[in-house]
Amino acid sequence: MTGILVVVDPFSSGTVFARRAKELHGMRSVAVVTSDSLPAALTAHYAPDDFIGEVRFTTAEETARRVESLCGGRPDAVICGSEPGVEAYDALASHWGLRPNTGPSQVRRDKFLMQERLREAGIRHIRQHRAPDTEDAVAWCAGSGLREFVVKPVKSFATDGVFFCSGPEEVRAACERLFARSDFSGRPITDVLVQERVMGPEFVVDSVSLDGAHFVVDMFQYTKENVDGNPVYRAMTSVEPAEHPGIVAYVEQALTALGIGNGPAHSELVLTADGPVLIETGARMHGGQGPSLVDASSTHSLIDLALASRVAPDDFLRRTEVRPSLRRGVVECFLFAPVTGVVTANRVRAMCRDLDSYLYDTCDQVPGDRVDRTTDLITSYGRVVLANADPEALAQDTATVLDLDRRGAFIDVRPVG
Structure with a gap:
């Protein structure tokens, strides 16, 4: 097909949509940006050249008018690129009648209203x-x-x-x-x-929906550590969705309650002794490296399914005739900087590339680069991604990477005040 795709806040993993829409569907894209104060960690890979133009979101009506003026008419599809754009995306999808989600948009962004909606629907909540x-x-x-x-x-x-x-x-x-x-x-x-605070192992479930029917694409289990009272991601390990039918069923109920009937969603939950309970759902695709990890491990592409649900429903239905399964396991290791300072040595790649499971890393710091002390996901200074069809080898390599990072073997940082 050809046509125009609007990507709202095309940041984080959402930067891929414009290029992929052009490659798969011959579409051109327009960027709608909701704020100029988003952090650089979120917007760093935004590629304006992938778009025929950029529009700043004001109101749905005014933004729609400016988009239509830019591209010569009503667009063919709209998709949310990252979490800050959820409400603007909802407003534009409703304005154009392009497979909008249902119910109040606030319950898909405001975490208090999200839990209240689950309570009202009779679903396990916090x-x-x-x-x-x-x-x-x-x-x-x-x-x-x-x-x-x-x-x-x-x-x-x-x-x-x-x-x-x-x-x-x-x-x-x-x-x-x-x-x-x-x-x-x-x-x-x-x-x-x-x-x-609900207790139990924590999972993330990525799904894509079309006209109210939900398709769980992938599942990961998180490992977190406390840093000054903050829960910080340490590792994210792939899980077979078919092994957790109770989680899949619960997520589908939550998506319906929250009115997420079209497009991707990213749900985080805890598996308590009484069953799964939702922490939060983002009405957008998994951020960061998540979609790349799915592509590296699963029979299904999260990126392509998310896009197809918005621009090519027939293609989406064809792709989802078969349930997903893992081709190999994958782990994303999150690296911690012990202090804020200037990097004097970076040995991540040299120490990891010979591991059997090494796939890639995102640690390109060179001496003189600044890193912040790790206190949350954003201040993790890099990732090491591992993949292996042998679960034991994958677990061993994961333990090696995390041990090296905890011992401070990967980077040297000169503290700065």
């Missing part, structure tokens, strides 16, 4: 409270009867501003830190979300 100030948050925690809490911005993503807290006083400290800053999208934090 006890929570939305606090306008620190004292209100502490009072709710003290009266909740709970011991463990999660505190975060109501529109958090990429683990930004997420704190694990034991007791009201740790909640107080987390709230004071959050209310003094802006969230990852650059908006001042005016209220915080306080939730019960």
Whole structure:
């Protein structure tokens, strides 16, 4: 086909959509950008040359008018490129009638409203409270009867501003830190979300939907570590979706409740003793390296399915006639910088490339480059991606990479004040 694709906030993994739409479907693309204050870690790989033009989002009506003026008429499809664009994407899809999602868009972005929607739908959810100030948050925690809490911005993503807290006083400290800053999208934090901390292994499930029918493409299990009370990703390991039918069924229920009937979604959940419970769902494709990991390990491409659901439904239905399975296991290892400073030596590639499972890494720092102390997903200074059809070899190589990183063998950093 030929035509025009609108990509809303084409950042993170969403940078691939314009090029892939041209390669597979002969489409040209227009970028719609919602903010000029998004962090460089999110926007670093944005490629303006992949687009025939860029439009700044204001209102759905005005933005649509400017897009139509730019491309000579109504576009043929619209897709969300990254988390900050979810609500603008919803508004434009509804304005043009291009397979929009249903129900209020806020429940797909606001984590408090997301859990409330699950509660209203009778789906397993998390006890929570939305606090306008620190004292209100502490009072709710003290009266909740709970011991463990999660505190975060109501529109958090990429683990930004997420704190694990034991007791009201740790909640107080987390709230004071959050209310003094802006969230990852650059908006001042005016209220915080306080939730019960649910326990169990954590999974991520990527899905793509078409006209209300959901297709789970892949599944990963997270390993996280605490850094100053923040949960920070340490590894992400592929899992066979067919081995967890209960998780698949729960995610499909949650997607329906949240009105995500068209396009990709990225759901994070905890498998508790009582069954899976949703942490949050993003109405967009898995960010970062996630889609590349799926392509490297699965029978199905998350990128191509996400795109097909928006621009080529017949192709989507053909591709989803067969359920996905793993061709080989894959692990993404997240590397931690112990301090903020200047790199004086980088040995990541030299120490990892001879591992049987080594696929690639993202660690291109050279002496003189600056890295930040790792406190969340964004400040991880790089990834080592491993892939192997032999589970034991993959597990051994994963342990080797993480051990080397914990011992500080990969990089030398000269601290700066």
